[in-house]
Amino acid sequence: MNNILTVKNLKTHYSSREGAVKAVDGVTFSIGENQVFGLAGESGCGKSTLIRTIMRLVPKSAEVTADKLQFKEYDLLTVSDKFFREKILWQGISLVPQSAMNALNPVYRVGDQCIEAILAHTTFSKAAAAKTVVQMFDAVGLQAGLMKAYPHEFSGGMRQRAMLAMSLVLSPELVVMDEPTTGLDVLVQERILRNLKEIREKTKTSAAILLITHDISVIAEMSDRIGIMYAGKLMETADAMELFNEPYHPYTLGLKNAFPNIKALDRELISIPGSPPNLTRTIPGCLFYDRCPFSMDICRNKKPEQIEVRPNHFVQCHRTEHVEEFRKLAGVKKTWQFSK
Amino acid sequence: MKFSIVKDFWVAQYKIIRGNRFGMFGAVVLLFFGIIALFAPYIAPHDLWESLRDSGGKMAILRQPCLEFPLGTTAMGRDILSQLILATRTTVLIGITSGLVSILIGANIGLLAGYYGGKLDEIFMRLTDIVYGMPFLPFLIVLISLFGRNIWFVIIAICCIIWRTSARVIRAQVMSIRQRQYIQAAKARGCSDFRIIYRHIMPNILPLLLLYTAFNIAWSILAEAGASFLGFSDPNNITWGGMLYNLWISGKIRTAWWWFATPSICIILLVSALVFISRAYEEVANPRLKQR
Numbered sequence: 001m002n003n004i005l006t007v008k009n010l011k012t013h014y015s016s017r018e019g020a021v022k023a024v025d026g027v028t029f030s031i032g033e034n035q036v037f038g039l040a041g042e043s044g045c046g047k048s049t050l051i052r053t054i055m056r057l058v059p060k061s062a063e064v065t066a067d068k069l070q071f072k073e074y075d076l077l078t079v080s081d082k083f084f085r086e087k088i089l090w091q092g093i094s095l096v097p098q099s100a101m102n103a104l105n106p107v108y109r110v111g112d113q114c115i116e117a118i119l120a121h122t123t124f125s126k127a128a129a130a131k132t133v134v135q136m137f138d139a140v141g142l143q144a145g146l147m148k149a150y151p152h153e154f155s156g157g158m159r160q161r162a163m164l165a166m167s168l169v170l171s172p173e174l175v176v177m178d179e180p181t182t183g184l185d186v187l188v189q190e191r192i193l194r195n196l197k198e199i200r201e202k203t204k205t206s207a208a209i210l211l212i213t214h215d216i217s218v219i220a221e222m223s224d225r226i227g228i229m230y231a232g233k234l235m236e237t238a239d240a241m242e243l244f245n246e247p248y249h250p251y252t253l254g255l256k257n258a259f260p261n262i263k264a265l266d267r268e269l270i271s272i273p274g275s276p277p278n279l280t281r282t283i284p285g286c287l288f289y290d291r292c293p294f295s296m297d298i299c300r301n302k303k304p305e306q307i308e309v310r311p312n313h314f315v316q317c318h319r320t321e322h323v324e325e326f327r328k329l330a331g332v333k334k335t336w337q338f339s340k
Numbered sequence: 341m342k343f344s345i346v347k348d349f350w351v352a353q354y355k356i357i358r359g360n361r362f363g364m365f366g367a368v369v370l371l372f373f374g375i376i377a378l379f380a381p382y383i384a385p386h387d388l389w390e391s392l393r394d395s396g397g398k399m400a401i402l403r404q405p406c407l408e409f410p411l412g413t414t415a416m417g418r419d420i421l422s423q424l425i426l427a428t429r430t431t432v433l434i435g436i437t438s439g440l441v442s443i444l445i446g447a448n449i450g451l452l453a454g455y456y457g458g459k460l461d462e463i464f465m466r467l468t469d470i471v472y473g474m475p476f477l478p479f480l481i482v483l484i485s486l487f488g489r490n491i492w493f494v495i496i497a498i499c500c501i502i503w504r505t506s507a508r509v510i511r512a513q514v515m516s517i518r519q520r521q522y523i524q525a526a527k528a529r530g531c532s533d534f535r536i537i538y539r540h541i542m543p544n545i546l547p548l549l550l551l552y553t554a555f556n557i558a559w560s561i562l563a564e565a566g567a568s569f570l571g572f573s574d575p576n577n578i579t580w581g582g583m584l585y586n587l588w589i590s591g592k593i594r595t596a597w598w599w600f601a602t603p604s605i606c607i608i609l610l611v612s613a614l615v616f617i618s619r620a621y622e623e624v625a626n627p628r629l630k631q632r
């Protein structure tokens with residue numbers, strides 16, 4: 001499978017009075033054609049910064065470095081802003097922004113905003129653009145007449161779907177979705193996810209999706225491949241089923257505990273104690289050390305490298321050989337009650 | 341298509357004004373003065389500078405309002421009604437020109453400074469600070485003594501001064517709107533900066549823009565009246581302030597009440613009409629004012 005997006009050792013550091021905030025610190029992953037890559041992690045772990053970096057939406061003061069950042073044949077580290085804006089944005093990579101419900105300009109008709117996206121990148125006539133938008137509206141289940149409506153006349157779900165339609169109008173190779181279901185009730189969430197699947201089947205556009213959320217269940221539902229992010233680092237990356245069935249990283253184990261399982265409803269939820277580290281601090285060892293029940297001295301003093309524990313299953317942990325033992329212990333509440 | 345946009349715009353303006361009694365009053369007064377300004381040369385019964393004689397053949401000097409001279413005459417026997425009508429034209433011209441030009445300057449500086457921030461913002465805002473430090477009258481006096489008495493210099497002087505407030509206020513509003521999700525989304529969509537500023541941000545500050553346009557026009561009229569009352573205006577183009585100046589130098593200000601009252605009332609009426617209209621827009625821009 002060809003990779004659409006390849007990211008190697010990407011770092012985004014914001015400068016602040018207390019020093020550099022290492023919001024994204026050495027992230028490596030790749031997304032294949034037609035693949036849904038789910039990126040999960042708690043709030044503030046750098047998920048949004050990661051995609052903002054890829055889409056060049058971080059403020060100019062942010063310091064971005066990478067060994068490789070490639071989208072198709074383009075090297076995103078070197079292409080000019082103008083080329084990126086005109087040729088790659090939306091035609092190559094489109095975005096369904098965070099809280100998409102507020103991402104529509106209140107003074108423009110929804111349809112016109114979608115048309116604008118097309119006209120900004122192609123030589124379509126306005127009528128042709130409108131026709132494309134009608135098709136996309138139809139694909140996400142909005143009537144064509146709603147193009148004339150203003151955003152405030154839409155419900156949250158409708159706005160979300162309009163943003164989805166807008167992101168697909170130019171059939172991009174990669175759609176980035178930043179928390180597409182946040183702030184919506186469960187029923188609407190379900191409809192949108194189903195919508196997404198249908199569209200992928202209906203339209204021949206085989207867009208890859210980079211799905212970002214802190215909702216593990218959404219990720220589980222949608223993704224082919226999952227990355228677990230913590231404090232600016234990708235702790236574990238694996239195919240979806242493998243990650244849920246045989247997780248390696250203690251953080252993944254902890255996350256799994258914190259979400260209810262529909263097959264074991266009486267299971268008690270266990271949360272991970274503590275909170276993520278301050279990203280301005282320079283930590284010599286593993287960033288999860290403070291909260292990890294299985295940590296040892298090496299974890300405090302040496303940064304774990306990304307290792308491939310199985311084909312295509314990457315983990316950043318020193319103690320992967322003891323994983324069988326961890327998996328057993330992680331389901332027990334007492335394991336997580338410790339203090340350092 | 342294009343016509344319907346223009347029509348929609350005016351219908352929207354009418355709806356804003358209609359809901360407000362003072363705003364409606366202001367609109368009527370504005371329309372009245374507008375029509376007079378437009379047709380001034382055809383309405384004015386007498387020549388501006390002609391010394392008139394009454395039907396009996398006597399010089400009509402300092403006549404009180406009567407049938408022959410509805411608003412009286414000046415110390416030189418000139419018809420006040422005619423002067424007032426022709427002065428309306430000059431005053432409205434100065435008001436609208438400098439009001440619009442100043443909002444054009446102020447809005448663009450505000451939009452660019454607010455949107456780009458950083459160095460550009462710093463430069464523009466320090467420039468605004470400097471202009472805030474410039475007093476209007478001395479500036480005008482210097483300009484006029486350098487280049488001569490001409491209404492265009494009055495307009496230029498007004499424009500150079502009053503853009504400052506609109507620039508500040510619009511910048512602040514732009515800074516808030518710049519951070520909204522939909523602007524970020526527009527950026528992600530690949531909109532150019534120019535497009536974001538003028539297509540996405542500007543419509544969102546339109547009520548504020550209209551409010552300050554009205555304010556600027558009102559302020560221009562007042563500034564012009566003040567300047568011409570002090571004699572710093574074009575002697576060939578009479579304005580309301582200029583009429584008051586003529587009255588002052590004739591020395592009849594204590595007795596010729598009709599000569600004094602009419603231009604003053606016109607200034608007050610037109611300026612308050614504009615303020616009432618801007619109040620109506622302000623209520624749209626800030627609906628909380630309505631609840632009080």
